[in-house]
Amino acid sequence: MRATESLVDRPATRLPRPVVIGHRGAPAYRPEHTAASFELAIDLGADLIEPDVVVSRDGVLVVRHENELSLSTDVAERPEFADRRTTRVVDGAACTGWFTEDFDLAELRTLRAIERMPALRPLNTAYDGRFGILTLADVVELARCRSTADRPIRVLAELKHPEWAAAAGLPMGELVAEELRRLGADTADGTVVVQAFDAALLRELRGRLGDGGPEMAQLVSDQPVGDAMVTPAGLREISTYAQAVAPSRDRVLASAAGAGLTGTAHLVQQAHAAQLAVFCWTLRAENTFLPPHLRRGREPGAQGDAVADAVALLSLGLDGLITDSPDHAVRARTAVTAQLV
Numbered sequence: 447m448r449a450t451e452s453l454v455d456r457p458a459t460r461l462p463r464p465v466v467i468g469h470r471g472a473p474a475y476r477p478e479h480t481a482a483s484f485e486l487a488i489d490l491g492a493d494l495i496e497p498d499v500v501v502s503r504d505g506v507l508v509v510r511h512e513n514e515l516s517l518s519t520d521v522a523e524r525p526e527f528a529d530r531r532t533t534r535v536v537d538g539a540a541c542t543g544w545f546t547e548d549f550d551l552a553e554l555r556t557l558r559a560i561e562r563m564p565a566l567r568p569l570n571t572a573y574d575g576r577f578g579i580l581t582l583a584d585v586v587e588l589a590r591c592r593s594t595a596d597r598p599i600r601v602l603a604e605l606k607h608p609e610w611a612a613a614a615g616l617p618m619g620e621l622v623a624e625e626l627r628r629l630g631a632d633t634a635d636g637t638v639v640v641q642a643f644d645a646a647l648l649r650e651l652r653g654r655l656g657d658g659g660p661e662m663a664q665l666v667s668d669q670p671v672g673d674a675m676v677t678p679a680g681l682r683e684i685s686t687y688a689q690a691v692a693p694s695r696d697r698v699l700a701s702a703a704g705a706g707l708t709g710t711a712h713l714v715q716q717a718h719a720a721q722l723a724v725f726c727w728t729l730r731a732e733n734t735f736l737p738p739h740l741r742r743g744r745e746p747g748a749q750g751d752a753v754a755d756a757v758a759l760l761s762l763g764l765d766g767l768i769t770d771s772p773d774h775a776v777r778a779r780t781a782v783t784a785q786l787v
Contacts, residue, residue: 532544
């Protein structure tokens with residue numbers, strides 16, 4: 447995708463060139479959200495790299511999977527931060543740990559990243575402690591440094607837990623709008639595409655940054671709250687503030703299976719009719735994340751046929767795959783493109 451090319455300027459099916467999105471980089475091979483992970487994702491062929499964004503105590507947009515830090519950093523081993531451990535309710539359940547909104551950026555910069563799923567990805571633990579915590583600005587700079595005229599790299603920034611930030615007096619919409627302006631990434635053809643599950647946050651950003659602001663993707667939950675978003679009316683509503691919709695792979699496949707039985711249009715077709723691109727999350731290569739017929743061997747952490755998984759999804763007309771292993775998605779894209787020639 448060229449730096450000046452809008453998501454909605456592409457053909458209705460978006461094939462034969464859907465985008466490959468490195469989910470938190472390439473966490474199948476390096477600890478997520480590290481510079482090494484993002485760099486490897488680009489080396490493996492990702493068109494966009496996807497960081498999760500949370501907020502520090504001093505209002506800086508930092509890159510972590512969640513605002514709780516113990517699974518992806520060494521904070522639990524740092525005695526100077528022992529008194530920051532606390533219990534809060536996250537998504538309706540009590541969660542005990544260390545939270546980004548209790549640390550300023552200087553403190554977060556002292557932490558080191560670790561592998562978040564060591565049981566499934568033991569080889570990644572060899573990189574524990576080698577890399578620090580990044581900001582959104584760091585990731586944007588990395589993407590720009592790796593971009594060329596023939597291959598621009600963009601950042602698909604997922605905004606996480608705006609309600610947490612607001613409760614801490616850190617209005618995420620305002621902070622994101624200000625940072626995108628500061629980075630010169632506040633236009634539709636800019637480096638950053640914004641996505642979130644929170645529709646109100648995306649609408650707020652559209653209001654703050656205008657119709658010429660950054661492209662946006664509406665993430666869709668697998669919970670019942672997401673069902674209304676993927677009706678024809680819901681998709682038309684999303685198209686008033688976003689350029690793309692991002693359901694899970696399970697929702698996409700279930701919709702396609704249902705459409706095959708009823709003869710109706712499936713989710714991807716309906717979204718295209720509403721002039722929305724469709725990104726799909728999250729493809730992972732390990733057996734534990736794949737359907738039974740694509741698993742290889744009995745080890746949960748062994749890699750199955752992730753290429754076949756991606757081919758099946760791309761064959762439905764998807765415009766982008768959000769994946770932990772960009773190399774598999776690139777191979778699938780090549781295979782699907784060859785079938786269309």
